[in-house]
Amino acid sequence: MNIIQKLNNRIDEVSSLLCIGLDSELKKIPVYLHAEQYPQYIFNKAIIDATHTLVCAYKPNIAFYEERGEKGMKELKMTMDYLRTKYPEIITICDAKRADIGNTNKGYVAHIFDYLGFDAVTLHPYLGKEALQPFLDRKDKASIILCKTSNPGSGEFQNLVVGKQMMYEQVAMHVSKEWNRNDNCMLVVGATYPEEMKKIRSIVGTMPFLVPGIGAQGGDIQKTVSAGMDKDTRGMIINSARSIIFASAGTDFAKRAKEEATNLRTTINKFRFVK
Amino acid sequence: MNIIQKLNNRIDEVSSLLCIGLDSELKKIPVYLHAEQYPQYIFNKAIIDATHTLVCAYKPNIAFYEERGEKGMKELKMTMDYLRTKYPEIITICDAKRADIGNTNKGYVAHIFDYLGFDAVTLHPYLGKEALQPFLDRKDKASIILCKTSNPGSGEFQNLVVGKQMMYEQVAMHVSKEWNRNDNCMLVVGATYPEEMKKIRSIVGTMPFLVPGIGAQGGDIQKTVSAGMDKDTRGMIINSARSIIFASAGTDFAKRAKEEATNLRTTINKFRFVK
Numbered sequence: 001m002n003i004i005q006k007l008n009n010r011i012d013e014v015s016s017l018l019c020i021g022l023d024s025e026l027k028k029i030p031v032y033l034h035a036e037q038y039p040q041y042i043f044n045k046a047i048i049d050a051t052h053t054l055v056c057a058y059k060p061n062i063a064f065y066e067e068r069g070e071k072g073m074k075e076l077k078m079t080m081d082y083l084r085t086k087y088p089e090i091i092t093i094c095d096a097k098r099a100d101i102g103n104t105n106k107g108y109v110a111h112i113f114d115y116l117g118f119d120a121v122t123l124h125p126y127l128g129k130e131a132l133q134p135f136l137d138r139k140d141k142a143s144i145i146l147c148k149t150s151n152p153g154s155g156e157f158q159n160l161v162v163g164k165q166m167m168y169e170q171v172a173m174h175v176s177k178e179w180n181r182n183d184n185c186m187l188v189v190g191a192t193y194p195e196e197m198k199k200i201r202s203i204v205g206t207m208p209f210l211v212p213g214i215g216a217q218g219g220d221i222q223k224t225v226s227a228g229m230d231k232d233t234r235g236m237i238i239n240s241a242r243s244i245i246f247a248s249a250g251t252d253f254a255k256r257a258k259e260e261a262t263n264l265r266t267t268i269n270k271f272r273f274v275k
Numbered sequence: 276m277n278i279i280q281k282l283n284n285r286i287d288e289v290s291s292l293l294c295i296g297l298d299s300e301l302k303k304i305p306v307y308l309h310a311e312q313y314p315q316y317i318f319n320k321a322i323i324d325a326t327h328t329l330v331c332a333y334k335p336n337i338a339f340y341e342e343r344g345e346k347g348m349k350e351l352k353m354t355m356d357y358l359r360t361k362y363p364e365i366i367t368i369c370d371a372k373r374a375d376i377g378n379t380n381k382g383y384v385a386h387i388f389d390y391l392g393f394d395a396v397t398l399h400p401y402l403g404k405e406a407l408q409p410f411l412d413r414k415d416k417a418s419i420i421l422c423k424t425s426n427p428g429s430g431e432f433q434n435l436v437v438g439k440q441m442m443y444e445q446v447a448m449h450v451s452k453e454w455n456r457n458d459n460c461m462l463v464v465g466a467t468y469p470e471e472m473k474k475i476r477s478i479v480g481t482m483p484f485l486v487p488g489i490g491a492q493g494g495d496i497q498k499t500v501s502a503g504m505d506k507d508t509r510g511m512i513i514n515s516a517r518s519i520i521f522a523s524a525g526t527d528f529a530k531r532a533k534e535e536a537t538n539l540r541t542t543i544n545k546f547r548f549v550k
Contacts, residue, residue, distance in 0.1 A: 023379075063375055063382030069352065069390050070345040077344065099399065100338055100372050101426040104298075107338030115344050124374065124399040126421055130428025146401055151376040153405025160445060162435045167442070170435060 003119050003142035004183055007091050007208060010056045011234050017225075017272065018265045019057035019093070019210070020257075021241025022047065022079065025064045026072075028242075030249050040065065040075040043253075045082055047245055050254035054261045057091035057237050058083060059210075080116050091237070092118045093210065097146065099124040105134040113141050120144055122188060122210065125171045129179050139182045147171045147200060150190025150213030169199060176204040186210055191219025191238070194227040206230040208237060215243040221264075225271040233272050240264055278394050278417035279458055282366050282483060285331045286509050292500075292547065293540045294332035294368070294485070295532075296516025297322065297354065300339045301347075303517075305524050315340065315350040318528075320357055322520055325529035329536045332366035332512050333358060334485075355391050366512070367394045368485065372421065374399040380409040388416050395419055397463060397485065400446045404454050414457045422446045422475060425465025425488030444474060451479040461485055466494025466513070469502040481505040483512060490518040496539075500546040508547050515539055 011017060022044050026034075029043045036042045048058065060079065065072035083092055098108045098121060112121045120142035123132060135143045148158055148168040158168040165173070172187060179185050187204065189197045191213035200209070209228050213219035221238075228236045244264070248256035286292060297319050301309070304318045311317045323333065335354065340347035358367055369387045373396060374380070387396045395417035398407060410418045423433055423443040433443040440448070450460050462479065464472045466488035475484070484503050488494035496513075503511045519539070523531035 025382075061375070061379055061382075063379050063386075065382075067382035067385040067390070069386065070348050073345050073348060095375075097373065097375050097399070100336070100370075101424060104336055104338050107300075107336075107340075107342035110342040111338075111344065115342070124372070124401050126399050126401050126432055127424050127426060128428040128431030128433070130431070131424070131426045149376060149402050149406070151402060151406045153403040156403030156405070156449065157401055157442070157445065158403070160437045160442070162437055162442075167432070167435070167437075170432065174431065 002139070002183055003091065004208060006119070007056060007237070008234055010089055010091060013089070014053060014056065015269060016054055016056050016265045017234070017236050017238045017268050018055050018261060019059050019237045019239040020047065020051055020055050020244055020261060021239050022058055022060040022245065023064050023241040024060070024245065026068060028246055030251065030253050032251065038075050038078060040072065041078040044079040046254040047257050048083060048087070050258040051261045052087050052090065054258070054265050055090060057093055059093040059095050059239055061095040077116055080118065084117050091120065093120045093122070093144065094118040095122050097122050097124055099127050099132060101127060101131045102134070105132065109134050109138065113138060120186070122146065129174065136179055136182065136184070139184060142184045142186055144186040144188055144210050145171065145175050145179070147175070147187040148189050148193050148196045150192045150217055150219065154190065168196060169203060172200045172203045176207060180207065188212065189228065191224040192217055194220070194223040197224065197227040201228055201230070206232065206235055208235050211236050211238045214238060215240050221267055222271045225268060229272060238268055277414070277458055278366065279483060281394070282331060282512070283509055285364055285366060288364070289328060289331065290544060291329055291331050291540050292509070292511050292513045292543050293330050293536060294334050294512045294514040295322065295326055295330050295519055295536060296514050297333055297335035297520065298339050298516040299335070299520065301343060303521055305526070305528050307526065313350050313353060315347065316353040319354040321529040322532050323358060323362070325533040326536045327362050327365065329540050330365060332368055334368040334370050334514055336370040352391055355393065359392050368419065369393040369396045372397050372399055374402050374407060376402060376406045377409070380407065384409050384413065388413060395461070397421065404449070411454055411457065411459070414459060417459045417461055419461040419463055419485050420446065420450050420454070422450070422462040423464050423468050423471045425467045425492055425494065429465065443471060444478060447475045447478045451482060455482065463487065464503065466499040467492055469495070469498040472499065472502040476503055476505070476510070481507065481510055483510050486511050486513045489513060490515050496542055497546045500543060504547060513543055
């Protein structure tokens with residue numbers, strides 16, 4: 001199935017734009033789990049079991065697994081095998097921010113889409129469409145292109161003026177008009193820049209945004225929902241990681257994660273369905 | 276030691292700008308090696324032992340290891356352990372084209388610089404300097420920023436006009452003026468664009484270029500050397516992968532790689548020291 005369709009089905013089914021970031025950095029997960037053979041996996045499994053009815057997507061950032069070498073990568077694979085078997089209707093996003101030229105990307109495609117089995121991956125736009133074709137050609141997967149990122153210094157290149165637009169608007173335009181032939185593209189748009197988000201929404205129609213930057217990074221939920229929602233009250237995958245998964249450092253971490261996720265989903269929906 | 280200094284020492288010691296790309300894709304290495312427990316490592320070790328006197332650097336593209344999951348990553352680690360122990364004076368570049376925001380990069384820094392032990396890594400510029408600070412802060416390592424890449428479609432964003440310059444010139448200028456406080460930055464500049472390379476050289480002084488794109492991709496060696504060399508006949512790490520490491524598919528692959536590497540180094544030096 002087309003991943004955008006799968007996403008929309010899931011958003012409607014659980015009435016949620018919430019994505020939980022499985023950024024399960026070893027040193028931040030509860031200390032008592034460190035004695036486990038697979039601590040990151042055990043942690044993820046507990047979070048997933050506690051929160052799966054509340055989310056449209058899960059998004060591990062691969063850096064937090066790669067930093068442990070083969071061990072971490074094995075636990076990411078175990079996490080994905082669990083997710084795909086038990087909750088196949090939930091969107092899985094590999095936040096890897098990859099992009100190489102041409103055939104080299106086939107290694108990443110094989111690793112992220114086929115070996116790990118993710119539905120979607122985040123990608124840098126700088127090399128252009130021609131370079132990213134191996135990702136874009138995968139009709140059964142989705143490519144999520146960095147457009148306007150949530151970090152404070154994202155304007156250094158993204159806000160450079162190109163003609164009458166800024167660089168990030170150029171990216172939105174190119175992706176929307178040229179890259180999306182298979183209806184499998186989305187954009188990363190940070191919650192910390194609602195004005196820019198509004199502009200991007202006006203450029204790309206209903207193309208979904210992956211939205212980092214609420215919570216710890218300071219993005220405002222009401223402004224974000226108002227700026228980014230599409231005409232069908234969808235169009236956004238709103239990610240939250242630390243404030244949910246690390247809500248407690250004790251044995252109640254999964255229970256507390258569920259509470260935080262419940263509250264956040266409720267808050268998002270309040271602004272989503274406001275009259 | 277500062278990595279640029281290490282690079283210049285090595286270039287002078289072996290009189291070579293040549294870098295061999297260890298893009299040791301499993302299905303392309305000699306079939307008889309597939310029976311080995313660690314085929315990519317055995318292949319790399321033979322290539323390295325045969326060519327080490329001819330090169331300033333080795334550059335594995337991590338995608339060709341990642342695509343095999345934990346197995347490939349283990350063999351990349353074994354390759355790096357071998358290189359660092361036996362030939363510590365040779366520059367090691369992880370062609371990973373990474374870049375995330377802020378602290379997330381610490382995972383990549385830990386993995387690529389500390390766990391795998393590379394001297395340098397390739398990085399996307401799109402998120403800006405503020406995001407890449409964890410890489411730039413490593414005075415003992417080098418960051419190699421994508422500036423003008425070798426692929427046919429690299430102009431889509433890189434050649435967009437920003438004021439009186441193109442995007443890639445903006446990247447060169449920012450990296451040269453703002454990012455390079457620790458004298459640990461280099462740029463990726465493709466051999467397929469000698470005119471652009473000349474412009475970049477005029478912007479960045481002696482900052483070294485990592486140069487992909489000769490050989491299979493069609494870049495001309497004479498034009499490349501003429502466009503990219505700095506005032507001290509250095510300033511370039513010229514990468515060649517497939518035409519060297521896959522020169523033969525038989526048991527003579529290392530011997531043939533040495534011949535190809537010898538020829539390429541000689542050709543580069545002919546144009547490098549032309550009067």
